[in-house]
Amino acid sequence: MKIQLVHPPVYINENGLTALRPSLPMGLAYIAAVLRQDGHEVGIIDALGAAPNQTVKDGDIWRIGLSTDEVVERIAPDTKVIGVTSMWSYAWPIVRELIHKLKARWPGKPIVCGGEHFTAVTELSMREAPIDFVVQGEGEETAIALCRALEIGLDLTVIPGIVYRDASGTIRANPRRDRIRNVDEIPWLAWELFDVRAYVDNRLVTGIYYERTVPILATRGCPYRTPKDVVDEIQNYVEKYQATNFPFQDLTAILKREWVVEFTKEILERGLKISWQLPAGTRSEIIDDEAARLLVESGCRSINLAPESGSERTRKHMKKMITDEKLFRAARAAVRNGLNVGIFLVLGYPTDEPIDMRATARMVRKLARVGVDDVSAGFFFPLPNTEIYRELEKQGLVTLDDAFLKLPIYVHNKFMSPERNYNPHMTARQMTRWKYWIVANFYVNNFLFHPGKVFRILWNFVRGKETSKMESFLQETRRKFTLRRKSRDAKAAESGSARSEKTVVGAGVD
Ligand code: B12
Numbered sequence: 001m002k003i004q005l006v007h008p009p010v011y012i013n014e015n016g017l018t019a020l021r022p023s024l025p026m027g028l029a030y031i032a033a034v035l036r037q038d039g040h041e042v043g044i045i046d047a048l049g050a051a052p053n054q055t056v057k058d059g060d061i062w063r064i065g066l067s068t069d070e071v072v073e074r075i076a077p078d079t080k081v082i083g084v085t086s087m088w089s090y091a092w093p094i095v096r097e098l099i100h101k102l103k104a105r106w107p108g109k110p111i112v113c114g115g116e117h118f119t120a121v122t123e124l125s126m127r128e129a130p131i132d133f134v135v136q137g138e139g140e141e142t143a144i145a146l147c148r149a150l151e152i153g154l155d156l157t158v159i160p161g162i163v164y165r166d167a168s169g170t171i172r173a174n175p176r177r178d179r180i181r182n183v184d185e186i187p188w189l190a191w192e193l194f195d196v197r198a199y200v201d202n203r204l205v206t207g208i209y210y211e212r213t214v215p216i217l218a219t220r221g222c223p224y225r226t227p228k229d230v231v232d233e234i235q236n237y238v239e240k241y242q243a244t245n246f247p248f249q250d251l252t253a254i255l256k257r258e259w260v261v262e263f264t265k266e267i268l269e270r271g272l273k274i275s276w277q278l279p280a281g282t283r284s285e286i287i288d289d290e291a292a293r294l295l296v297e298s299g300c301r302s303i304n305l306a307p308e309s310g311s312e313r314t315r316k317h318m319k320k321m322i323t324d325e326k327l328f329r330a331a332r333a334a335v336r337n338g339l340n341v342g343i344f345l346v347l348g349y350p351t352d353e354p355i356d357m358r359a360t361a362r363m364v365r366k367l368a369r370v371g372v373d374d375v376s377a378g379f380f381f382p383l384p385n386t387e388i389y390r391e392l393e394k395q396g397l398v399t400l401d402d403a404f405l406k407l408p409i410y411v412h413n414k415f416m417s418p419e420r421n422y423n424p425h426m427t428a429r430q431m432t433r434w435k436y437w438i439v440a441n442f443y444v445n446n447f448l449f450h451p452g453k454v455f456r457i458l459w460n461f462v463r464g465k466e467t468s469k470m471e472s473f474l475q476e477t478r479r480k481f482t483l484r485r486k487s488r489d490a491k492a493a494e495s496g497s498a499r500s501e502k503t504v505v506g507a508g509v510d
Contacts, residue, residue, distance in 0.1 A: 001151045002041045004075055005032055005083040008098050009047040009065035010091045012055065014480065016412040018376060018473065022048060022064070023206050024199050024215055026249055027115050027139065028085040029189035034140045035147060037187055045074045049195040052202035061409055068098040072105045081150055082109050083143070086117040089384060090409045093402050096129045103130040110150060114139045120385045122163050124400055126171050134163040138220065140186060142177055183220045184229040188236065196241065203479070207247035207279035208302050208340065209466050214243045216276070218263075219250045227263035235272060246276040257286050264298035274299045281306030281344055284322055284330035292337035301467070302340035304376075305330060310363030311356035314349050324363070328370065335371035340468050342374040343367055345438070348416065348423040348431045349380045350392070357426075357434045361441045368445035373453070374469035375442040377435050378411035380422060392422060443470075 007025040028044070036042045047065035055062045066074075075082065082102055086095045099111060114135035118125050122134050135142045142161035149156055156164055161177035180186060196214060199205060205213040214237045218230050237243040267274070282303045287295075295303070307327050309315050315322065334341045345360060364375055382389040384400060392398045403419070410420055416431040423431065447454050457471055466472045 001080045001147065002043070002076065002078055003035055003081045003083060003147060004043045004045060004079040005035075005085070006071060006098070006102075007044070007046040007048055007085055008071065008091065008095045009063050009068065010088070010094065011058070011061045011406070011409050012064045013061050013409050013412065014055070015060070015414065016410075017414055018412040018469075021204055022088075023204050024049075024191075024194065024196065025085055025087070026189060026215055026217060027087065028083075029191055029194060030186065031083065031085075031114065031139050031143050032190040032193050033187040034144055036190060038144050038147070040147060042190070042193065043076060043079070044193045045071055046194055047071050048204065049198045052198050052204055061406075063094060068094065068101050071098060072101045075102070075106055075109075079106070079109055081112060081147060082106065083112045083114070085115040086113065087115045088408065089117045089121055089405045090407065092117060092121075092125070092128075092405050096125075099129040099131060112143070112146060114143070120383070121400070121405075122173070123171065124384075126163060126165070132164065136161050136163060136173075136176060138177070138180055140180065179221055179223065181223055183223045183225050186220070188233050191237075191241075203476070205245075205247065206249065207245075207277035208468065208472055209475070210245035210275050210301070212241065212243045213245040213247065214241065215249045216246045217249050218259075219252075224256065224259055227259060227266050230263060231266040231270065231272070234267075234274065234276075235270060238272060238274065244274055246274060247279050248276065249280070251280050252283050257291065260286060260291055261294060264294040264300075267298040272299070275301045277301050278303045280304065282330075284326045287330035287333050289333045289337065292333040292339060296337050296339055300339065302342065303334055304342040304344055305334075305372075306344040307363065308344060308346045309349065309352070309356060310345075310360035311352070312359075314352055314356045317351045318346075318349060328366070331367055331370050331372050340374075341372045342376060342469050343372055343442075345375060345377040346380050347377055347435055347438070348421065348426065350388070350422050350424065352380075352423055353425045354430075354434075357438070361434075361438050364438055364442040365445045368442045369449045371450055372446070375439060376412075376469060377439055379413070379416050379420070379431065379435070381407040381411055381420070382422060383408070397422065 005028050007028050010022045012021060032042045032044060051066045054066065055064050084095065084099060102111060110132040111130065112133045112135060113125065113131050118134045119136045122136060125131060126134060133146060135146065142159065145159045146162055148154065149159060156162065157174065160175050163171060163173040166172050191214065200211065200213050203209055206215065216230065216234060218225055234246055276299050278300065282305060284305050305327060307315065307322050308318055308320055331341060343364065382392055382398060384405070389398060398404055407420055416428040418428040421428045421431060426434070457474070460466060460471050461474050464475065466475050
């Protein structure tokens with residue numbers, strides 16, 4: 001059966017302070033692999049990969065990728081099922097628009113949706129868009145079962161993991177499917193159906209930019225793939241695509257020490273000359289001198305620690321188990337062994353008071369002195385279907401509308417705005433001041449205590465290289481600046497030639 005899988009366009013916040021951008025859709029590439037293996041003909045319409053430089057202003061942010069109309073037009077008429085992925089709820093207004101257009105243009109083709117967004121806010125998605133099926137959670141087994149059922153007309157009520165409309169239009173949810181236990185048996189991703197190069201060349205990658213990049217996933221919730229299987233996959237990309245850099249996409253890729261040791265040894269034994277990174281938060285309990293040394297020897301370049309706050313009280317509210325002692329032990333070991341270390345902070349959690357912000361400022365000063373490289377301070381936003389969301393909902397502070405869903409795209413804005421502030425103890429303006437104060441505390445101390453870093457950053461800026469988030473930020477700023485200048489020049493040239501054409505025409509008339 002012919003199935004068309006769609007990676008929709010997404011929002012991007014060009015005004016944000018960070019270089020955080022969307023990247024390759026791993027979920028869709030996994031689904032493509034299993035459906036192909038099951039005998040289907042799978043086509044991909046990747047709005048981002050097909051037009052990585054196409055940005056259009058939409059309110060105070062931008063859309064990136066093919067337009068929704070362009071996506072709809074690319075659907076092959078003989079397609080039997082359309083699959084749509086969405087990882088982020090903030091992209092819902094675009095995805096919803098796309099689904100409406102898909103249904104209007106291709107009313108007979110069932111639309112199957114999957115990804116973290118659809119799993120988190122299934123009901124709202126089904127209510128607001130003409131979706132036929134949502135696949136909840138891990139999608140491989142459910143997608144196979146559903147597509148088989150659609151192909152030969154089997155009973156849908158027995159397929160775990162799907163939400164659908166019955167004959168009367170009522171939304172029905174079947175029981176959830178168990179997680180895949182033998183994760184090594186999941187086929188590797190079908191990257192050959194995507195333009196991976198387009199992502200890499202346009203810096204649509206996670207982590208620090210080291211060119212030939214392919215993302216990697218080591219876990220599926222709790223189950224870990226065996227280190228051998230992960231390294232086999234890496235080696236395959238090295239041989240097939242001459243890839244050299246592998247950012248892990250797992251929320252916490254390394255939880256188990258033995259896993260890290262075995263993984264790094266496997267890379268070293270095979271003599272793979274690669275770089276790899278842990279862009280999401282890493283459990284600091286794992287990082288001691290020995291672990292950090294193994295990480296560096298096997299090519300790990302950067303890790304991130306996620307204390308989120310310097311205040312023990314706030315961390316307790318967030319249910320963050322990290323202690324200062326473990327955080328600093330990990331930071332020291334990582335820095336000593338030559339890893340690039342970033343720190344993630346969330347500012348303005350509803351319980352945060354000025355005293356907590358001061359504690360965060362104190363913590364980042366100390367981390368800067370230890371030699372940590374970067375700090376990333378985002379404003380707090382509640383995600384739908386989380387505990388804090390339900391608490392705020394009870395207090396009547398949140399409504400599940402577009403403005404709310406779009407909040408995360410603004411977390412790295414230059415300024416906090418009053419309507420996005422969920423903190424009753426500080427105004428948006430105060431929050432903004434705290435952000436700059438905390439970031440300044442970090443970098444001033446960092447540069448004072450490690451003046452060599454200033455020269456490294458400048459030198460890398462000049463030669464267009466990046467080894468830290470600050471350097472990525474500078475390269476990204478330069479890139480934006482050059483793009484803007486080019487588009488200004490092109491517009492000026494266009495209006496110039498239009499003017500001279502007019503003059504020529506005018507001359508003719510004369
Ligand atoms: C890696 C990652 C990133 C990477 C980006 C990777 C990328 N490809 O673009 C980075 C670091 C850039 C990132 C950033 C952000 N992220 Co993020 N990220 C993740 C993370 C850790 C893993 C995603 C992943 O690749 N998973 C692996 C794949 C295989 O799983 P999957 O996508 O879920 O796919 C499976 C199923 O969903 C399903 N499926 C998926 N698609 C389809 C399609 C069909 C047709 C079917 C049938 C099934 C199906 O099958 C797949 C295989 O089992 C998730 C956490 C998580 N648990 O998923 C958060 C997560 C997706 N991120 C989240 C958020 C909020 C963000 C940010 C908005 C945070 C912020 N404000 O800074 C930013 C936005 C960045 C931006 N664009 O500006 C939230 C989204 C919640 C929501 N409802 O919106 C998540 C869920 C984490 C969380 N806190 O709960 N992120």
